[in-house]
Amino acid sequence: xxxxxxxxxxxxxxxxxxxxxxxxxxxxxxxxxxxxxxxxxxxxxxxxxxxxxxxxxxxxxxxxxxxxxxxxxxxxxxxxxxxxxxxxxxxxxxxxxxxxxxxxxxxxxxxxxxxxxxxxxxxxxxxxxxxxxxxxxxxxxxxxxxxxxxxxxxxxxxxxxxxxxxxxxxxxxxxxxxxxxxxxxxxxxxxxxxxxxxxxxxxxxxxxxxxxxxxxxxxxxxxxxxxxxxxxxxxxxxxxxxxxxxxxxxxxxxxxxxxxxxxxxxxxxx
Amino acid sequence: xxxxxxxxxxxxxxxxxxxxxxxxxxxxxxxxxxxxxxxxxxxxxxxxxxxxxxxxxxxxxxxxxxxxxxxxxxxxxxxxxxxxxxxxxxxxxxxxxxxxxxxxxxxxxxxxxxxxxxxxxxxxxxxxxxxxxxxxxxxxxxxxxxxxxxxxxxxxxxxxxxxxxxxxxxxxxxxxxxxxxxxxxxxxxxxxxxxxxxxxxxxxxxxxxxxxxxxxxxxxxxxxxxxxxxxxxxxxxxxxxxxxxxxxxxxxxxxxxxxxxxxxxxxxxxxxxxxxxxxxxxxxxxxxxxxxxxxxxxxxxxxxxxxxxxxxxxxxxxxxxxxxxxxxxxxxxxxxxxxxxxxxxxxxxxxxxxxxxxxxxxxxxxxxxxxxxxxxxxxxxxxxxxxxxxxxxxxxxxxxxxxxxxxxxxxxxxxxxxxxxxxxxxxxxxxxxxxxxxxxxxxxxxxxx
Numbered sequence: 001x002x003x004x005x006x007x008x009x010x011x012x013x014x015x016x017x018x019x020x021x022x023x024x025x026x027x028x029x030x031x032x033x034x035x036x037x038x039x040x041x042x043x044x045x046x047x048x049x050x051x052x053x054x055x056x057x058x059x060x061x062x063x064x065x066x067x068x069x070x071x072x073x074x075x076x077x078x079x080x081x082x083x084x085x086x087x088x089x090x091x092x093x094x095x096x097x098x099x100x101x102x103x104x105x106x107x108x109x110x111x112x113x114x115x116x117x118x119x120x121x122x123x124x125x126x127x128x129x130x131x132x133x134x135x136x137x138x139x140x141x142x143x144x145x146x147x148x149x150x151x152x153x154x155x156x157x158x159x160x161x162x163x164x165x166x167x168x169x170x171x172x173x174x175x176x177x178x179x180x181x182x183x184x185x186x187x188x189x190x191x192x193x194x195x196x197x198x199x200x201x202x203x204x205x206x207x208x209x210x211x212x213x214x215x216x217x218x219x220x221x222x223x224x225x226x227x228x229x230x231x232x233x234x235x236x237x238x239x240x241x242x243x244x245x246x247x248x249x250x251x252x253x254x255x256x257x258x259x260x261x262x263x264x265x266x267x268x269x270x
Numbered sequence: 271x272x273x274x275x276x277x278x279x280x281x282x283x284x285x286x287x288x289x290x291x292x293x294x295x296x297x298x299x300x301x302x303x304x305x306x307x308x309x310x311x312x313x314x315x316x317x318x319x320x321x322x323x324x325x326x327x328x329x330x331x332x333x334x335x336x337x338x339x340x341x342x343x344x345x346x347x348x349x350x351x352x353x354x355x356x357x358x359x360x361x362x363x364x365x366x367x368x369x370x371x372x373x374x375x376x377x378x379x380x381x382x383x384x385x386x387x388x389x390x391x392x393x394x395x396x397x398x399x400x401x402x403x404x405x406x407x408x409x410x411x412x413x414x415x416x417x418x419x420x421x422x423x424x425x426x427x428x429x430x431x432x433x434x435x436x437x438x439x440x441x442x443x444x445x446x447x448x449x450x451x452x453x454x455x456x457x458x459x460x461x462x463x464x465x466x467x468x469x470x471x472x473x474x475x476x477x478x479x480x481x482x483x484x485x486x487x488x489x490x491x492x493x494x495x496x497x498x499x500x501x502x503x504x505x506x507x508x509x510x511x512x513x514x515x516x517x518x519x520x521x522x523x524x525x526x527x528x529x530x531x532x533x534x535x536x537x538x539x540x541x542x543x544x545x546x547x548x549x550x551x552x553x554x555x556x557x558x559x560x561x562x563x564x565x566x567x568x569x570x571x572x573x574x575x576x577x578x579x580x581x582x583x584x585x586x587x588x589x590x591x592x593x594x595x596x597x598x599x600x601x602x603x604x605x606x607x608x609x610x611x612x613x614x615x616x617x618x619x620x621x622x623x624x625x626x627x628x629x630x631x632x633x634x635x636x637x638x639x640x641x642x643x644x645x646x647x648x649x650x651x652x653x654x655x656x657x658x659x660x661x662x663x664x665x666x667x668x669x670x671x672x673x674x675x676x677x678x679x680x681x682x683x684x685x686x687x688x689x690x691x692x693x694x695x696x697x698x699x700x701x702x703x704x705x706x707x708x709x710x711x712x713x714x715x716x717x718x719x
Binding site: 016019020021022023024025028029032035036067068069070073138139140174176219220221224225251252255256258259262 | 424432433434435495496501626627628629630631632633653654656657658660661663664665666667676
């Protein structure tokens with residue numbers, strides 16, 4: 001299982017505008033999980049005014065959360081590149097959008113004072129902020145993945161000192177959002193909420209998946225404690241780039257799963 | 271009514287101290303505020319010479335302690351770090367006579383970022399004549415109000431909200447301050463410096479001018495690198511840490527104001543303590559305290575609890591650096607690494623005072639820790655901390671990973687850390703807030719003071 005002739009370019013959206021609280025963890029996680037397998041990983045920063053070509057060269061697109069003022073700058077720039085991103089994602093380029101970034105990807109985002117901000121329209125959903133009267137959705141959260149999630153190799157686990165940790169279908173994280181997202185009829189949710197609020201605190205769903213793009217409210221460093229999601233993104237990116245299914249070299253993920261299980265236990269999820 | 275409230279408050283304080291409950295810092299004030307919501311302004315109106323308020327994400331406790339050291343003994347001070355309204359009121363109750371009277375020259379209060387607006391709006395201005403004690407009109411006129419604002423970094427987003435939101439709340443309340451008040455601001459923090467633009471108060475700036483201390487590259491845990499006047503990108507002649515440095519806007523020409531005081535020999539190691547010292551010295555000068563007096567006071571300064579606090583354990587030492595957010599953690603890490611440590615204990619908790627969300631550890635540049643240093647992780651979120659350390663590795667199974675110790679039990683983690691060092695050496699502990707209290711409890715039997 002030699003990986004050293006593979007190379008991935010990871011596109012990091014607006015590192016100094018959309019990196020509010022530990023979002024960098026996702027980039028570090030992907031970079032290291034590639035490096036530890038001898039897959040060359042290069043981080044490509046996408047900033048205001050980055051040329052289309054540089055975006056098109058990314059094999060994976062990662063977005064984090066922004067503060068209000070920064071989000072305005074981001075959405076202005078993103079809308080200029082709407083067709084570039086749409087084309088990439090329609091062709092299957094994988095992406096992960098966490099924290100507030102789902103608000104940028106739907107049809108629109110209605111702010112607390114009733115302003116309707118257009119989104120990229122990649123996902124069939126809308127997001128609403130009901131003003132400061134309605135409390136923010138804050139806290140630890142657990143979801144159960146419900147979309148067709150294939151692992152490489154299928155059904156594999158990682159081995160450490162005789163213990164086999166099987167890949168879980170749970171996701172652990174933290175959410176902190178004021179906006180509430182409502183999926184359209186054609187939109188596939190990412191996970192079922194076991195603990196926390198999820199998209200809107202009403203329908204029990206968390207995030208959405210479109211082609212190979214995941215958008216969810218888990219904020220900050222989602223991937224380190226959810227190595228299965230990290231590996232899925234890496235495997236998908238390799239598959240799309242090299243047009244073949246590539247079996248990833250297993251890593252010793254004992255500590256990752258220990259951290260994952262610790263949260264499940266802390267939140268009484270069995 | 272007032273005597274009764276004071277008495278109840280004092281009784282609660284006594285009971286909680288006696289039984290070492292550890293919350294003696296807030297309960298008396300909590301109850302007093304319930305019985306008399308304006309009790310804070312009642313107390314501050316009795317101060318003889320004035321009120322000094324210190325706020326900012328990092329350095330409040332140390333700066334307030336330095337100010338207290340400079341201005342002398344007859345001072346009310348919330349030294350336990352209880353910095354919400356209930357903590358401020360408790361500090362007064364502790365020193366009040368049984369009939370609710372305060373006999374003190376100054377109050378030096380560190381105030382929580384979110385509490386600052388309500389604390390300031392509780393100040394009745396001009397100072398109401400203190401009829402109880404017939405203080406002369408001239409004395410009232412000379413009574414000082416000084417607000418010191420140190421910095422704003424991202425910290426506990428789940429509790430405080432975004433940095434920008436706090437700054438705009440501060441701006442609103444500062445604008446209401448009268449012209450004979452003084453606002454002391456950090457010129458090197460663009461967001462703090464901007465607050466000085468539209469105030470009636472006298473504005474004093476402090477800053478550091480030490481090109482030898484510029485960082486080679488910008489840290490990741492950085493906020494406010496956009497201009498507060500025009501939204502353009504800020505550029506730096508040099509950065510000391512996070513977003514603090516000598517800055518200017520490439521678009522509108524807005525730039526770091528010229529500090530009224532630059533560079534002063536610091537009472538403690540670490541560039542962040544130079545800022546704390548500069549802020550404290552600015553207060554001293556503003557109060558007309560002689561330069562020599564300021565110098566001698568600071569020379570005998572001892573750190574506040576948990577902030578570079580030292581403990582002797584047999585023939586080994588423990589030194590604790592409270593590290594509660596990315597900017598603070600980076601700054602303490604850099605200071606600790608300068609001291610050539612052999613062993614580091616990182617303690618991460620996720621209780622209310624720490625913030626329930628531990629995502630921020632991914633904004634700390636733990637990559638700067640050399641691989642030959644033994645790192646021990648502990649705390650409520652020991653696995654998150656361990657995982658963060660794992661992802662600093664370039665290769666899987668390298669030297670650092672072999673050395674990494676993960677220990678859920680804090681007492682055992684401290685023991686393991688001490689076992690890793692030789693006689694005469696120091697174990698450095700970098701804990702979050704509640705973890706710092708726990709370490710103190712293990713080492714001294716008391717959480718706070």
